[in-house]
Amino acid sequence: MSIPSQIIVNADDIGLKPSVNKAILYCFEQGYINSTSLLTNMDYFNDTVEFIHQNRVIQNIGLHVNFAEGKPVSNFAQTQFLDAEGNWDINKTGKLFTLLNKETKTAFLNEINAQLERALTAKIKIDHIDSHLHLHTLPAFYNLFINVAKYHNLKLRLAQTYREGSYLKFYYRKYINNRIKVLGINHSEYFVTVEEFLKSHTNFSAERKVEIMVHPDFDANGELFDHVDVNSTGDWIAYLTQNDLSQHLVARLPFSTMVKIQEVNNSPN
Known part of the structure; x- marks a missing residue:
């Protein structure tokens, strides 16, 4: 069992808490993931x-920039984005439409760089960048992340590339993704x-990379689960261990079609 090189399975949130760290290590050891943030x-x-x-099995590490919880690591003076205790306030940083003046943009840019520098100073090699709760895809922030990725020669996570029922959201994501791709930092x-x-609504091909997001954690009973979408990590592991992904990708067939083929192949003669 192995993950094909064209598939990036990224475990977000290493550093959130000990149980998450242990779950991510376990998933690396078992070959369930090949990247983390x-x-x-x-x-x-x-x-x-x-x-x-x-x-050392933990590798392909990215920076998971956090404007959603915890405290800033820079001298962030824009207190309108923080709560009374000085923590990030997701109700303020996560607004869909926020206009930032030049001073505020500079403050957020400095914070991204400060969070990156903290990892680099600790001798953690960083090769890509994304964000907690996908805040890097918001209109107020995406250009800041593009600038940091370009300057530090890092790869940047795309916005989700599938349609969720909203054409406006879908085409907005296509717009920023195209910008990232044109710059070659995707x-x-x-x-x-x-x-x-x-x-598998999209026929993922063997020539194009796809990133899949998981959030492994161990519960109080030591059971592995996904702390964002309870079943996601388990569903991924089940799929990975039961299927030859390289064959699926080369065939460029939808998952449902491959299941039907597998059922036929496994049926008694």
């Missing part, structure tokens, strides 16, 4: 740095959830 502004950052250095050609990959 690091939060550098959370309380477990120093422990996570040591954890990564002790477990991490993949497609970015999808496990659910969308399993639906």
Whole structure:
């Protein structure tokens, strides 16, 4: 069992808490994932740095920029985006339409760079960049992330590349993704959830990279689950362990078609 080179299975949120770190390590060891993204502004950052250095199987590490929770790591003076305790306020940073003046844009740009520098100073090699709760795809922020990715020669996660019922959202995402691709800083050609990959509405080919997002964690009983979408990590592992993904991709057939073929092949003569 192995993940084909054209598939990036990224575990978000390493550094969130110890159980997440342990679950991500387990998934690397089992070959379920081949990439992860690091939060550098959370309380477990120093422990996570040591954890990564002790477990070299953890690789292909990206920066998971966080404007959603925890505290800024720079001298961020734009308190209108923070709560009373100085933590990020997702109700303020996560607004769909926010106009930022030059000073505020500079403050957010400095914060992205400060979160990146924290990883680099800890001797964590960073090769891509994305964000907690996909805030890097918001109109107020995406150009800042493009600038950082270009300057530091990092790959940047696309906005999700499938349609969710809203044509406006879909074409907005296409617009920013095209900008990222034109600049050559795209991490993949497609970015999808496990659910969308399993639906396989797009015929993913062997020539184009697809990124799949998971959020592994261990519950109180030591059971592996996905802390964002409870079934996603399990669904991905089940699919990976039961199928030859390289054959699916080369064939360029929808998943549903491959299931029918597999059923025929497995049926008794």
